[in-house]
Amino acid sequence: MANDQFGKKVQTQSDKEIFFISDYTDLDIKRVVISDAIILDYSNREGCASFIRQVRSSFVESIYLVPIFILSISEEIDAYIASLTDGTIHSLQEETFMGVYQGIDQRIKQLQTTDNNDQEIKIQNKIIRFHYTRQRRMKAIISSSSHIGYEFPLLSLHFKNANTEEKFGILDKMVGKELFRLRYEDIVHLCNNCYSGFLNYREVCPKCQSSDLYTENLIHHFVCAHVAPESDYITNDQMICPKCNRLLRHIGVDYDKPSLIYTCNSCGHHFQDSVMQALCMNCQTIHNVDSLLSRKIYNYELTALGEEAAIGGLVPSQKTESEMPGFIGFSTFNIFLKYEIERIKNSGKTSSAGSLSLRSPAALNASMGIKYTLVINEIAEFLKNATLATDILTFINNNTFLIISPDNDKFRLESLLNNIRHSIQKLIDSNVDDANIVVKIKAENIDSSKNHNDLINSLLTNIGAP
Ligand SMILES: [Zn+2]
Ligand SMILES: [Zn+2]
Ligand SMILES: [Zn+2]
Structure with a gap:
């Protein structure tokens, strides 16, 4: 019977579909979709680990985001596996996991549906959504089976062990998009031929x-x-x-x-x-130590922009940029903002930056489909006409407009944005039935007290009430 193949249902007061699994043979991964959470018995380590890997390597959101707890009475959980789960519990009592479960569940419900076929964007989306719903950093795990000695388990599920360059490439891109801020962990030295960290250092004649x-x-x-x-x-x-x-x-x-x-x-x-050399134990190349690659290892913490992106869902960036004439890409926007901060420091003038953000209930813009895009395009057009030619505009996360307004203070920008907000709200309400879209705005002065990161974080968080 199919039911029996997916563990036992755990009794909870809320009658959630929570399953306890101890037999890992012939499990149907699709059953995860209808589970609210899963508890795994750790007495079969191998089975448990391979099931977790299977769940977390899925690209189906309702599978890879499912809360997973490990039941282990005394055994210590392998750090790699632990990082893919939501905690270890010692009994099936509801109170041991319900608090964590509810937090994750609440945040999963905020996520808006995304749809794209770009493999790399899918991986990035997954990484930010997993860590957003867990409210935790992506941590580098020490692992002797990793090619470089450190592992980012969720990322690594999608790459061969030795594809270090690609893994670093994705991480660097996400940092470039300002989705993460870096927390230093360590520095590793790697073979410049194959990126292996398995090196034998020795003195030679x-x-x-x-x-x-x-x-x-x-x-x-x-x-x-x-x-x-x-x-x-x-x-x-x-x-x-x-x-x-x-x-x-x-x-x-x-x-x-x-x-x-x-x-x-x-x-x-x-x-x-003596001369210090390193022999790569992976590709057997001999290196002088100063020719080794050194790479800093970080833990990755979501920025406010990263959290926004997690909720709204990432889309391939070239799309939004090319579709909106008069708008610049977010990275260029950042550069302008850095320059503007410098300019203000030297000139003593006042400039401001602001945000205008559309808040819609989860899944709404997906069900609106093309209509949402049309509304966004109209708003973009409207914004362009209502702002000054010297203002700098960008559009991010499929829901937020950012603006730099040189030589305009916060209050002037705020009142301008407020006027725009009223008009946009009218536009939305008359165009979309039951839209439920709320437009929120915020403005800040650009001064030397905040760097560009802090400024953007502030524009994206606690966006003022309408
Ligand atoms: Zn010799
Ligand atoms: Zn002597
Ligand atoms: Zn090598």
Whole structure:
């Protein structure tokens, strides 16, 4: 029976569809769609881990976002697996998971339907939506099975272990879109041929590159200033100077050990400065350590813009930019904003920045389809005509317009946006039945107290009541 194949239903007061699974054979992943949450028995580690991987690597939102808890009485959960779940519980009692479940469930309900076929955008969407609904950072997990020693599990599910460049590429793009702010974790050194972090560092002979070296102390005899390897001084358990034949008794009084001397067992060369090399254990290339790649590893925390994007859903960026003449891309907008902040610092003038955002209930703009796009285009046209030629406009996340208004203070921009808001609200209400779309605005002065990131975050959060 199909029911029996998907674990046992857990009794809760709210009668949610929450399943406890301990037998992982022949599980039908599609059953996840109708589950509100899943609890997995960790006594079968392998089965549990592979089921979690299967769920989280899906591109179906109602599958990959499902809250998953692990039931483990005493065993410690592998960090990689733990990062793909929503916590470990020690019993099936409702109160052990209900709080976390409700938080996630509430945020999942805010997400608007998105539709695009771009594989990379799908991965980015998934990463921001997963971390938004969990309200947590994407953390780098130490893993000896990772090609570089660190793993971002949700991202890695979509790439082969060794595709480090592609993984970093996606992360860097998301940071470029200002979806994440970086929290430093570590620095890794990687093979510049294959990106592996599995390197064997060793000192080698500068003449023949052999790592078969013998090291000993160098002895400096104070009285006669003779310097030679320790073995040259040793005669019948005593230390006798080979130059002046005197007995060396006390270190610091008769002699000292100024450094080490290397002898190559392969070619006999003596030297004081060895060369540090790294052998890549993956592709067997030998590197000088200064030619290794170094890459900083970060934890990724959603910005306000990232949270907005998670709710609204990402769309391929070139689309929105080319569809709206008079509007610039968000990254260019950011550059203008940075310049404007600098200009204000030097000129002492006042400029402002503002946002105008459409808030619609989840799934509404999906059901509106083409009509939503038409409304957005009309609003864009309207905004362009109502603002000054010197104002700079961008449109992000399929729902928010941002504006830089040079030499206009916050109050003037606010009243301008307010007028626009009224007109737009009328436009929406007369064009869309039961639209339920609310237009919100906010304006801020541009001054030296806020950098461009803070300013944008502020424009996107707690957008004032209509
Ligand atoms: Zn040698
Ligand atoms: Zn001597
Ligand atoms: Zn390599």
